[in-house]
Amino acid sequence: MNGADPLLRLSGVTKHFGGIIALANVSCSVPRGRIVGVIGPNGAGKTTVFNIITGAYSATAGTVMLDGQPIQDLKPHQIARRGIARTFQNIRLFASMTVWDHLLVAQPHRGSALRLALPASWADPDALQQAEKVLVFFGLEAHRDRLAKSLPYGIQRKVEIARAVTAGPKLLLLDEPVAGMNEQESDDLRDLLFRLNRDGLSVLLIEHDMPFVMQVCDYLYVFDFGAVIAEGHPDLVRRNPVVLDAYLGQEG
Amino acid sequence: MISTYNAGLFAEIGILILGALSVYVILSTGQLSLGNAGFMGIGAYQTSFLTVEAGLPITLALLVSAIGCAALGFLVGFPALRLRGIYLAIATLGFGEMVRSLFLNLDRLGGAGGYHGMKSISGVYIWSWTLGILVAIMLLERSRLWLEFRAVHDDETAAGLVGLNATAIKVGAFGLGAGIAGIAGGLFAHHYLYIEPGNFGFERSIEFVLAAILGGSTVAPGAVVGAGLLVLLPEWLRFLADWRLAAFGALLVLMLLIRRQGILDRTTFSRLGLRRRAA
Amino acid sequence: MFLQQLVNGLTLGAVYTLVALSFSLVMGILGILNLAIAELFMIGGFVGFSLLVSGYPIPVALGAGMLAAGLFAIVIERVAYRPLRDAPLVTPMLSTLGFSIILQNIATNYWGSDPLQLPGYFLATRFEAGGVQIGAMQLVVLAATIILVGLLALLVRRTKIGRALRAIAENRDVARSLGVSANQLTMVAFLLSGLLAGAAGVLVGMHYTAITPYVGVDTGLKAIAVMVVGGVTNIWGALLAGPIIGIAEVMTVAYGGSQLRDFIVYGIMILILLIRPQGLLGEARAEWSQRV
Numbered sequence A: 001m002n003g004a005d006p007l008l009r010l011s012g013v014t015k016h017f018g019g020i021i022a023l024a025n026v027s028c029s030v031p032r033g034r035i036v037g038v039i040g041p042n043g044a045g046k047t048t049v050f051n052i053i054t055g056a057y058s059a060t061a062g063t064v065m066l067d068g069q070p071i072q073d074l075k076p077h078q079i080a081r082r083g084i085a086r087t088f089q090n091i092r093l094f095a096s097m098t099v100w101d102h103l104l105v106a107q108p109h110r111g112s113a114l115r116l117a118l119p120a121s122w123a124d125p126d127a128l129q130q131a132e133k134v135l136v137f138f139g140l141e142a143h144r145d146r147l148a149k150s151l152p153y154g155i156q157r158k159v160e161i162a163r164a165v166t167a168g169p170k171l172l173l174l175d176e177p178v179a180g181m182n183e184q185e186s187d188d189l190r191d192l193l194f195r196l197n198r199d200g201l202s203v204l205l206i207e208h209d210m211p212f213v214m215q216v217c218d219y220l221y222v223f224d225f226g227a228v229i230a231e232g233h234p235d236l237v238r239r240n241p242v243v244l245d246a247y248l249g250q251e252g
Numbered sequence B: 001m002i003s004t005y006n007a008g009l010f011a012e013i014g015i016l017i018l019g020a021l022s023v024y025v026i027l028s029t030g031q032l033s034l035g036n037a038g039f040m041g042i043g044a045y046q047t048s049f050l051t052v053e054a055g056l057p058i059t060l061a062l063l064v065s066a067i068g069c070a071a072l073g074f075l076v077g078f079p080a081l082r083l084r085g086i087y088l089a090i091a092t093l094g095f096g097e098m099v100r101s102l103f104l105n106l107d108r109l110g111g112a113g114g115y116h117g118m119k120s121i122s123g124v125y126i127w128s129w130t131l132g133i134l135v136a137i138m139l140l141e142r143s144r145l146w147l148e149f150r151a152v153h154d155d156e157t158a159a160g161l162v163g164l165n166a167t168a169i170k171v172g173a174f175g176l177g178a179g180i181a182g183i184a185g186g187l188f189a190h191h192y193l194y195i196e197p198g199n200f201g202f203e204r205s206i207e208f209v210l211a212a213i214l215g216g217s218t219v220a221p222g223a224v225v226g227a228g229l230l231v232l233l234p235e236w237l238r239f240l241a242d243w244r245l246a247a248f249g250a251l252l253v254l255m256l257l258i259r260r261q262g263i264l265d266r267t268t269f270s271r272l273g274l275r276r277r278a279a
Numbered sequence C: 001m002f003l004q005q006l007v008n009g010l011t012l013g014a015v016y017t018l019v020a021l022s023f024s025l026v027m028g029i030l031g032i033l034n035l036a037i038a039e040l041f042m043i044g045g046f047v048g049f050s051l052l053v054s055g056y057p058i059p060v061a062l063g064a065g066m067l068a069a070g071l072f073a074i075v076i077e078r079v080a081y082r083p084l085r086d087a088p089l090v091t092p093m094l095s096t097l098g099f100s101i102i103l104q105n106i107a108t109n110y111w112g113s114d115p116l117q118l119p120g121y122f123l124a125t126r127f128e129a130g131g132v133q134i135g136a137m138q139l140v141v142l143a144a145t146i147i148l149v150g151l152l153a154l155l156v157r158r159t160k161i162g163r164a165l166r167a168i169a170e171n172r173d174v175a176r177s178l179g180v181s182a183n184q185l186t187m188v189a190f191l192l193s194g195l196l197a198g199a200a201g202v203l204v205g206m207h208y209t210a211i212t213p214y215v216g217v218d219t220g221l222k223a224i225a226v227m228v229v230g231g232v233t234n235i236w237g238a239l240l241a242g243p244i245i246g247i248a249e250v251m252t253v254a255y256g257g258s259q260l261r262d263f264i265v266y267g268i269m270i271l272i273l274l275i276r277p278q279g280l281l282g283e284a285r286a287e288w289s290q291r292v
Helices: A046-053 A076-082 A099-105 A113-117 A125-137 A153-165 A183-198 A210-216 A234-239 A241-247 B004-027 B036-052 B058-080 B085-105 B123-140 B144-154 B156-161 B166-192 B202-215 B222-236 B238-258 B266-271 C002-030 C037-053 C058-084 C090-111 C136-158 C160-170 C182-208 C215-230 C235-256 C258-275
Strands: A008-017 A020-030 A035-039 A061-066 A084-086 A171-175 A202-206 A219-224 A227-232 C126-129 C132-135
Touching (some): A008 A046, A020 A046, A020 A061, A020 A227, A035 A210, A046 A171, A046 A202, A076 A084, A076 B156, A099 A153, A125 A153, A183 A202, A183 A210, A210 A234, A219 A234, A219 A241, A227 A234, A227 A241, A234 A241, B004 B036, B004 B166, B004 B202, B036 B166, B085 B202, B085 C215, B123 B166, B144 B156, B156 B166, B202 B222, B202 C215, B222 B238, C002 C037, C002 C132, C002 C136, C002 C160, C002 C215, C002 C235, C037 C215, C136 C160, C136 C235, C215 C235, C235 C258
Parallel strands (some): A035 A202, A035 A219, A084 A171
Antiparallel strands (some): A008 A061, C126 C132
């Protein structure tokens, strides 16, 4: 599948760690406004792809294009500012901060540096306003001043996503977002994703929960041993014998 | 009229508060500096040289040397980025010792014999600086920049992923801390009127860290509590004569065991009356 | 002259090696600097020294010094470290600092602040070989160091506890599977650390024929530099780096002026931290090279 102008495009991305080949010539893309899934057995290289996109790792070879611009040599915070946000498999929140703090700290820098160094409550009304909007959108008002890490798992996941989208990114990378969630929670997350997607956010997600993947994704890439072994519409991919083989008896 | 002795203690506390704050600012980005006495020493010598030999008024001299120290702090902060945790702390320890050794060797500024000739300043003057900087930092604590400091402290990787330049933040914090330590040094020099390299060694650096941690390393006023305790406790323990230092050491251990986060922390401080900040 | 300085440097280096290993044992396993080591070193030195001055033979004095320091080390582990082991590293470090203040007060009260001197005739024999003089004292220091380091190496390689120590230095969870509790291990680490520091204290006192309550800090800080230069968890690294730093220091004093020596010593340490942070013989760890 190739949109004429995908939001994100990986071309021939390879990653070596010493003697180990973590990714071999991976090419994939995320079209604008779509939700794309990445599935595959553990150790297939899925998280490595995320790390390369966000700049945590540098690719041994290949390019990563965002909006037609190469980003593979940029630093993580620069890539973030260009509009890529990410969550983690094991939720990484800021241990000392409240929910509100998370939303405020992730705001983009608008205006002068001085604005940043003065007390936020009187120097940066735009940031406060924006954070408030996100708080309401995610339904987190009740938890505003609670320490984020003390909240229930499902809410923490929400906070992490809220933090990620606060700055209005173009692309959201979700690493196993519904892991450890019950059906209610994962339905909530699904609806949240649809709302965000309707507002223009493109999503690339890694997941093992196949029902979730089927409901949510427009397109799938299947990874194994660091390479893309299949891709396509979820229904087609599901029936692909190569894919079933790779999962070796796991639910397809 | 307070006695000269008590006035001396008052001044000592004021200076130590600044030292503790210098550690605090850097620590809030997750970096432990065991070498801030080095910056203090540089500030002390710089300020003294400027007032004694260049004839600058004390305030201007303090400002100039604060900027000088901050600049050096930035310089030191960059290579420091390569190191983490205890190794960073050890490197800063080495830095502090190198500075001390440098001044021992710098005969132009007195070498081992020390430097003198400074004109005295009042306790009120010292505390003007202390309170000014304390208030400035407390204002900074309510800013987005401080949240970014804390984000880098809590999880540097996640911080990068929300667009924060951890490098700039960590180096910036080093510069800020260095500048504050430099001012502490300048004030120290003009209070004691005689300085020597031994004043700015590891024991001083660790004293700053102790004041910051004991008082509470998550809120700026913790420095006030910590500095006060470190200066006043030995005084209150005088009645123990020869064993007062051992008692002091024991109390230190006890305080850390009972309240490891330090005496003031965010919740305690907000409960003490200041309205919980909106941000 | 040059060779003479070399020998002096080696002797000083031997002491540094022991104290560096003392730091290493705690740092490698627990990740903290035991700031009481300087005073353990000093107390061990005083105890051993007192015995020497009273006429006891060297091995007895050495043993007593080690034991005294070792006992205090165990107390420190139990009281200052264990309750705080989950706190951020600076807190247990400051706790050990509290103990160092206590120890120093004990020493000044018991032995006074003035230096304790060895009688002049003590091990004063000097041997001469090829224009280089080496005192019997220095030979004892070198011999003792080699024996102690050898014993440590044996302990670490051949015993279950020793293997657990090495394992935990690499990976905290592994040691548990070897059937040794973390608390036990910590105790052993502190004990060994104390024993070595105490020995070093006695030896350094013998080397300089005098000991004061303030001898700990300067040696302690330089020993940290030695630990870093050699590589934190590596015994041979400490054995290599000790003499390197000792010789560098002695040479600087002889040819450059005594005021520069700290500058050189810590300069070397910082250089290593920047260029090869794992130390000369240490192993590169992920935390150094990770970009994230």
